[in-house]
Amino acid sequence: MSLWEYANPVKFLGLSERILPWLWGLSAACLAIGLIWGFFFTPDDFRQGSTVKIIYLHVPAALMAINAWFMMLVASLIWIIRRHHVSALAARAAAPVGIVMTLIALFTGAIWGQPMWGTWWAWDPRLTSFLILFLFYLGYVALWEAIEDPDTAADLTSILCLVGTVFAVLSRYAVNFWNQGLHQGASLSLDKEENVADVFYQPLLFCIAGFVLLFFALVLYRTGTEIRVRRTRALMARENAVA
């Protein structure tokens, strides 16, 4: 039995219906542990005060915003190469989730920036690339919405996703060249020395895990919805053809 069997929409629905409750439960548990631990049982930072706790929303959301795009890229490739409808629909389903994650990261970042840097927004390379990513998401979703034929839309959006990825990476380098920034470097490196203090670190891991699970749950759920929409369409078409 190969993994590709789940490319069949009906099988996929069956599988996701079995997995989803677990995903919802696990993500809720992780988020609850991480957020409660992080918000109530960690000390205030000596410089940042309690604002540091925004990290528990900000960092996981930022991570997922980028990884959602990555997932869409993979799904688009699968659609282009193997033409499995489920993967195209999964890419479609992931985009709005990615947008929401991006927005959460942007808003929490802005709220954090106000006390930290004294400004809601700065044209730091990291933030700027994030804004560009947001624009790519918007374009991708708008293209899906604008095209009526679902297969055409899947083809066009997946090519847009490929081209967009290339340009998003290019933009990242261009932006780095254009301005050096204020934002934190990668603090979750394996090199312990550079990490944020352990007290903050452990609940953060729970939050990240919770966001990852939540993302998968949302994407599975939305993909199921998209599949049902297509099924309704197919049924209506069949009815019209009979009539």
Place this chain on the structure above:
Amino acid sequence: MRALFFRDLALALRAGGGFGLGLAFFLIVVVLVPFSVGPASDLLARIAPGVLWLGALLACLLSLDRLLAVDWEDGALDLLATSPLPLEGVVAVKAGAHWVTTGLPLVLAAPVLGVLLNLAPGGYGVLVVSLVLGTPALSMIGAFGAALTVGIKRGGLLMSLLVLPLYVPTLIFGAEAARRGAEGLDPATPLLFLAGITLAVLALMPFAAGAVLRVNLR
């Protein structure tokens, strides 16, 4: 008339319509400004009110492009001309629908984008007021431009050319008011002028646009 208004709204909301796109264009233009002039935040703050006004104006303009052209190409305009609706009313209603689908979202989004450009904290209120007063004039003047160029293939760019000079007074007073607001000065005078221009445009422009459209249909 009401039917036309709601049809235009429906078309804008359906796939391929303009709702939200004008907004996205506005966002992107504002984002591109720092890329082109550099990220220095004092510089951005100084030009913020002007950039926001110019961005809103361009977004409005771009979405005007096909306000009448689509109806012309598929013959609907000929049919409307033989209908009981006066052409003046048709143009005015279409401009109204355009404002609701484009101008209004722009007004609401402007403060958020102001944050990106470090707009001075005192400037937000005046910015919104000036846009509320100014954008209806932009839609109506644009409808006149669309009526002028309706028979021309690729007329969009030509329309921009004809319309942009007409936008100058609105832009001057609007941006001036927003700038004064951001600098903490009194914006009442430019706002009054702006309101005056908009009222005059709304009262008179439909007739000019209707006349032009009638000539173009001939």
Place this chain on the structure above:
Amino acid sequence: MRALFFRDLALALRAGGGFGLGLAFFLIVVVLVPFSVGPASDLLARIAPGVLWLGALLACLLSLDRLLAVDWEDGALDLLATSPLPLEGVVAVKAGAHWVTTGLPLVLAAPVLGVLLNLAPGGYGVLVVSLVLGTPALSMIGAFGAALTVGIKRGGLLMSLLVLPLYVPTLIFGAEAARRGAEGLDPATPLLFLAGITLAVLALMPFAAGAVLRVNLR
């Protein structure tokens, strides 16, 4: 291919075409900038290179709108698809014709408009070089956007939304080079990046655009 190129040129030159209109749009945007940000000449000089690049980019974008849409609507694109020309070639040639009719005039006009914005005397050469290197990429990327949105009525605005983020790297390097030129710094690095991007875009983008167009014609 040559026939297509010359036909596009001829169409652009005839009434209603885009030749000169892109230019005029560029002129007007540049003229509107002082109206919106205020007339202080030091401020204008500082933002001049960026404004010129942004203006050129928008003028290019606006004229791209109907690059393929016109041919789609009158059925010519279907006919071209059944002709011996490969669709990749069709898109590339059309982008080329677009550059000749829009990009090239913009490049030539930019120094003149620089005067209006008090561009620093040393900045003219670099500005022109950066535009010469950058605008072909703008046309080609835009052709990809046009191919993506060709079947969509009122696709112009959606196209802007899809294309503008793709313009970001070109804009950043181009404007950076022009800015460095104006400030008397060495613009070689961004110019090299810019040339690299343009070459890569010209080499690869026609294939993406052709593929997209084929999907849309289906």
Place this chain on the structure above:
Amino acid sequence: MELNVTDLAVGRSGVPVLAGVSFTLSAGRALVLRGPNGAGKTTLLRTVAGLQEPMEGAVVGAEDQVAYAAHADGLKSALTVAENLQFWAAVFGQSGIAEALHAFDLEGLENRAAGTLSAGQKRRLGLARLVVTGRPLWILDEPTVSLDAASVALFADAVRAHLAGGGCALMATHIDLGIEADVLDVTPYRARAGAVAASDEAFL
């Protein structure tokens, strides 16, 4: 309801096409214009419909009475069939589209977006629009383009019903519709250069 056209001259961009056309059309009658391609039928119809000015002569009785159907149907592809019709009904101050849908056999297609119709279905929808206008004078430019034989018969029935209800119809067509109608061949009215004081003549 009576349409009087007297000594009409029509033209395109200042060039006269037809001159000296006169006819009368009264309630319950139909008039078919004939003539080879390029004779000037479309130009004449547009003038009578009020979409362009006559170069000479007068059209009396057409104002606010006309429902015009041209080569283009004025359909919005994003709206459904029913929405398209409802819109035109509302514009003309009418209500109820059921009759029109029925007359042109569009009943199964109400909820389809107009953009997904076939050429003939679109045309039927364009013609159904005439019914919902409630206008007495139908001006039709090649109405049966793309229609199959059954649809042409539907159309002929609709015209007959319209005439029976006191309306009248002026149409240009190359084929025979089987409607009892007067025929006017426009070929003899073709304008000779200089026959009309065209706007350009002022320069001669």
Place this chain on the structure above:
Amino acid sequence: MELNVTDLAVGRSGVPVLAGVSFTLSAGRALVLRGPNGAGKTTLLRTVAGLQEPMEGAVVGAEDQVAYAAHADGLKSALTVAENLQFWAAVFGQSGIAEALHAFDLEGLENRAAGTLSAGQKRRLGLARLVVTGRPLWILDEPTVSLDAASVALFADAVRAHLAGGGCALMATHIDLGIEADVLDVTPYRARAGAVAASDEAFL
């Protein structure tokens, strides 16, 4: 030159329209598709012309052989009649448009901008394009729309000359052209739901 269509299923946006269509068209022959509005003629022609993918079955022998004429003519209104034809001739690597102009009686109109032609004249120009392509397989979707009787005869002559020269033609039309041709009624091939493994069927 032979066109082989075997067991073809065609559809619109994933919905099958016709299924199980097979025919062969050899040099010198013409095939006329018939069927009521919305039967699927346009869809079938587009598939054979390679403008859309077949849902099932195969089209053999059409590639790079097709000259397609659809509802829209692909004319540029800003270019003259001659320029329009010359462009298409150049695209298809041919030269000389005199023959095509003659065949469709466009000789007086060479220097008129295409946008100022009447509906029938435009159509004639669109059909003249077929001649300058030099392609053997003509695929024609309602070619005689807006044409008067004389022009229909010109068109029939052009098709006959094309067939005599070893070409072949596949066309959909609602009227009788007076060309000796095989007729294929597409109505019996209308796709029943589920008959074809449509892309949407995967979701059922």
